[in-house]
Amino acid sequence: xxxxxxHPSRVICKSGTxxxxxxxxxxxxxxxxxxxxxxxxxxxxxxxTSNEGSKATYEQGVEKDKFLINHASLxxxxxxxxxxxxxxxxxxxCSAPPSGGTDTQYFGPGTRLxxx
Amino acid sequence: xxxxxxxxxxxxxxxxxxxxxxxxxxxxxxxxxxxHQNPWGQLINLFYIPSGTKQNGRLSATTVATERYSxxxxxxxxxxxxxxxxxxxxxxxxxxxxxxxxxxSVIA
Numbered sequence: 001x002x003x004x005x006x007h008p009s010r011v012i013c014k015s016g017t018x019x020x021x022x023x024x025x026x027x028x029x030x031x032x033x034x035x036x037x038x039x040x041x042x043x044x045x046x047x048x049t050s051n052e053g054s055k056a057t058y059e060q061g062v063e064k065d066k067f068l069i070n071h072a073s074l075x076x077x078x079x080x081x082x083x084x085x086x087x088x089x090x091x092x093x094c095s096a097p098p099s100g101g102t103d104t105q106y107f108g109p110g111t112r113l114x115x116x
Numbered sequence: 117x118x119x120x121x122x123x124x125x126x127x128x129x130x131x132x133x134x135x136x137x138x139x140x141x142x143x144x145x146x147x148x149x150x151x152h153q154n155p156w157g158q159l160i161n162l163f164y165i166p167s168g169t170k171q172n173g174r175l176s177a178t179t180v181a182t183e184r185y186s187x188x189x190x191x192x193x194x195x196x197x198x199x200x201x202x203x204x205x206x207x208x209x210x211x212x213x214x215x216x217x218x219x220x221s222v223i224a
Contacts, residue, residue, distance in 0.1 A: 034211045038157075043202065043214045091157055097209045104149065105212055107159040 002028045004096050006108035013084055014116055021079045021111045023050075023094030029074040030096035034105075035067075038091040047092075050077040084115040118143045120205055122215035129193045129222045137188040137218045139203035146207040148179055150188050153200040153217070162188070162201075193222045 003026040013019050023033055031052045036044040048069055049057040056069035066088075068080040081088055093110040119142035129135055139148075150162040163170050163177040165186065170177055174193075179186040190197055200219050204212035 032209050041219075043216045044159075044204075044212075046211045046213075049211060093157070093159065095212070104147075104161065104164045105206070106161065107151075110157040110159075112157065 002026075002096075002098055002104075002106045004094065004106045004108040006094060006111050008111060009109060010112045010114075012114045012116065015085050016083055019081045019084055019113060021081070021092055021094075021113075023077045023079070023096070023108050025075045025096045025098075025106075028096075028098040030077075030098060031074060033071060033077040033094055033096045035069065035077075035079050036093045036095065038093060038110075044093060047079075050079075050094075052077075081113065084113070086115045089113055089115045118205060118213050120203060120213055120215040122201075122203060122218050124218060125216065126219045127221070129220065131193060131195060131222055131224050133193050133222075134189070134191045135193060135220070137190070137201055137203075137220075139186040139188070139215055141184040141186075141205060144181065144184070146205065148186055148203065148205050149212065150177055150186070151202045151204065152197075153202060155199060159202070190220075193220075195222045195224050198222045 005024045007022045033050040035047045038044045050069045050071040052071045058064045071077045095105045095107045097105045121140045151159045165177045165179045167181045174191045176189045200217040202217045204214045206212045
């Protein structure tokens with residue numbers, strides 16, 4: 001199956017700093033990528049849809065100025081958590097459906113963010 | 117929007133036992149996937165099954181689209197099967213809507 005990578009896998013930062021998370025499709029192109037957030041023992045909740053070459057679409061309740069998304073190429077989307085606070089600590093996962101391929105979606109391994 | 121419900125929420129099995137996990141949908145199924153989230157958080161694709169039945173080793177899945185449900189069967193469970201099982205649905209390239217998951221613990 002298709003491979004999606006995320007970097008970093010784990011990050012610990014101080015409150016007030018910004019953290020960038022990368023999501024890459026390694027062996028396919030993706031015009032769209034999705035960013036999810038998962039709190040402990042809960043399901044995955046969609047945060048935003050990343051679109052190559054255009055602005056991201058954010059779900060209700062997700063602050064676009066706090067969670068900056070850039071989809072710079074057909075294989076890379078980045079999520080930047082700006083001025084992170086402890087309540088932003090969570091597991092962030094990206095997914096990508098291959099462009100022009102099946103409707104199966106492939107997920108990255110996730111990034112565990114801890115804000116002190 | 118579409119609602120996805122999974123049952124049971126928690127399940128404890130003795131190694132070697134069989135189990136059935138259920139996923140109900142509030143609307144017509146377009147694309148349906150089953151995932152296993154391992155203890156490290158990685159989501160592993162198990163099945164893409166908008167309809168019909170598929171089998172992969174000890175796992176199999178059946179989706180009855182007309183009745184809006186899907187079942188995941190685990191036979192001869194092993195401790196490595198432990199984790200959370202999610203079903204999720206979408207249409208085309210839209211984001212997946214996830215159920216709350218079934219947390220499975222297989223005890224040796």
